[in-house]
Amino acid sequence: MNVSSPVSDPDTVADVIVVGAGPAGSTLATHLARAGVDVLLLEKSTFPREKVCGDGLTPRGVKQVLALGIDVSGPDWIKNKGLRVIGGGTSLELPWPVLQEFPDFGLVRPRRDFDDMLATLAVKAGARLRVATTVKEPIRDERTGRIVGVTAKTADGPVQFRAPLVLACDGVSARVAVGMGINKREDRPIGVAVRRYYKSPARTHDDYLESHLELWDRSNADKPALLPGYGWIFGLGDGTVNVGLGMLNSSKAFGRTDYRALLRRWLDGTPEEWGLREENAIGSIGGAGLPMGFNRTPHYADGLMLVGDAAGAVNPFNGEGIAYAMESAALAAEAVLQAQGRPDGPSREAALHGYTTAMKEHLGAYYRLGGIFSGLIGKPAVMKTATRLGLPRKDLMYLVLKVLAGLYDSRGGDWADRVTRALVKAAPSV
Ligand SMILES: Cc1cc2nc3c(=O)[nH]c(=O)nc-3n(C[C@H](O)[C@H](O)[C@H](O)COP(=O)(O)OP(=O)(O)OC[C@H]3O[C@@H](n4cnc5c(N)ncnc54)[C@H](O)[C@@H]3O)c2cc1C
The missing domain is CATH 3.30.70 (Alpha-Beta Plaits)
Incomplete structure (x- = not known):
């Protein structure tokens, strides 16, 4: 490819490149830029833009929004207090549980505003956002095979962007990961x-x-x-x-x-x-x-980290993805910061591999359980029986809500937290 921009152009060189300014990319860019890392955030569209989504945040997503210091008290945020489940001739309202680790309300906000707001936050934190910049492929070091940048299509023609670390937050298409040979796993939902x-x-x-x-x-x-x-x-x-x-x-x-x-x-x-x-x-x-269920792994290899949908991080129990995009972004930021503080070499590389371990520890067993669940609910007979028997039982549904929405405390809590933890513990981590 004939590309412009010599390597020395400061506009095209950074400590890290984040590809994609959805919830994963903007969250990650914000965490890193706040910590003083020089971040180039490359986004193919221009804001505000649509993103096909349900626009719903469970308390798990709200927690991540709050973790960024965002004020959700304004009229743009539509608050909800639980989940209404309709099926088997029944309608059941399940309030979000009161927990130490998550708030007890959810939110709705169109992604057109939500993603714009998150990208603006990243810019305020110091990230350099380049919109209308479509990343085409990774640039690899010929000797080591590591990713050292990306080529992108811009209004000014093709441009090379360079950084020792690339964070792929480019959503379900996962173009950068595919370019590095990291493909979809068929054994995941x-x-x-x-x-x-x-x-x-x-x-x-x-x-x-x-x-x-x-x-x-x-x-x-x-x-x-x-x-x-x-x-x-x-x-x-x-x-x-x-x-x-x-x-x-x-x-x-x-x-x-x-x-x-x-x-x-x-x-x-x-x-x-x-x-x-x-x-x-x-x-x-x-x-x-x-x-879903980590359907693209490894989450770190050869200078490339996969985050959010690019990492297959959607919850297989309920199809929720924003919360997990933001959670994986927080874990990725932690690993990058630890790596940045270490000299180049095996120790820095170990810190980066720490992201894969952290993702497994954080969600591996839960997602494995979700994989089993998603296999079962695809079968109409199982689903019909579960709906008819389960929905009328409020206690059981309280537990089901905790499991399906990942809304349980990792320590302490009530009987449903303990049962959920036991279920997750029994599942092998992936
Ligand atoms: C119909 C539908 C409904 C859903 N409803 C919900 C819901 O209600 N709640 C929920 O939590 N989740 C929901 N999800 C899932 C949720 O939308 C995703 O999990 C979430 O958007 C993942 O965030 P992300 O940042 O990883 O990826 P994305 O949000 O997809 O962001 C990726 C970004 O990368 C950019 N990009 C892509 N390729 C390139 C490239 N080559 N170069 C530069 N930029 C690029 C894109 O333009 C985009 O801005 C839904 C999904 C669908 C399809």
Whole structure:
């Protein structure tokens, strides 16, 4: 490739390059820049931009937002107090648990604002953000094979950016990782999800995140048909809602379904007064993959760290990804800072490998358990039985919420925290 920018150009050289300014990249850039690291943050789009997402944060995500010192008291943040689960003819409201390690409220905020706000925070912290910069491939040291930078397409033509460490936060496409030969693991779960915004004054204000365990096609009133997948309706508080559905690869219908048509079939059967009809739709239906359960490893090798979706860090229990993108970013920042303080050589390299170990210790066993769970819930018979038997039992659902949303204390807590910890402990770490 014919590229401009000599290595000495300070605009294209940094201590670290972060590829992608989503929640993972901006969080990581903020942590590092605050600690005085010179960070180049390369982002292919320009802000504000859309990101296909449900826009929902459980308390696990809120904790990461608070950890950055962000004030969530303003009107832009729509607070919720729990999860409403609908299925098997039952609707159950489960308040977020009171815990030492997580707040007891969730948030909703469109990613168009959320990601813009996080990227602005990174810039305020001192990161050098370059938008409209699409990273194409890694640059490798011919002798060692290590990554020493990336080439990118910019408005001024191709540019080389150089740094001894590259942090791949480029989402599910994981272009940099693929360029370094780190491919998807087939033994880990993966999902797909679609979403659309609707005008819905009836549903826009909701104290709960609403989750539908069953999606019904009611086009034939005499014979409603159960559709594959799980849905959500999240009120945005401004007259609109974010509605979507997801499916796991353990489902027979995975990869053989028109997900957009599926969303319409489900929504056409929801109550008329909710307004989830074509004439109230805002924009088109967007969809993307959900890389789960660490489906891309190793998380560190040859000067490249994988963070967030690029690391396959979506929770296989519930498809939540923002919290884990930000948690993995915090762990990556810790490892990078330890490495920066050590002289070049084996000790520095060991600190960087510490990220892989930290990710395993933090989520490995929990995600392994989630992999087993996701395999089971893809089977309609298992799901149907679990829904009918489980939903009416409030105690059991309190436990299920803790397990599925990863909302338990790692020390102390109540009986459900202890049971959750025991389950996680019994699963082998991955
Ligand atoms: C339909 C749907 C609904 C979802 N709902 C929720 C939800 O409600 N709550 C939740 O917690 N999670 C949800 N998720 C998951 C969540 O969206 C992701 O897990 C999360 O965005 C991961 O953050 P990230 O920073 O790792 O990646 P991303 O958010 O994907 O950010 C990656 C960034 O990198 C940039 N980029 C990509 N390639 C390049 C390149 N080559 N060069 C430069 N820049 C590049 C992108 O433009 C982007 O800004 C949902 C996902 C889908 C598909």
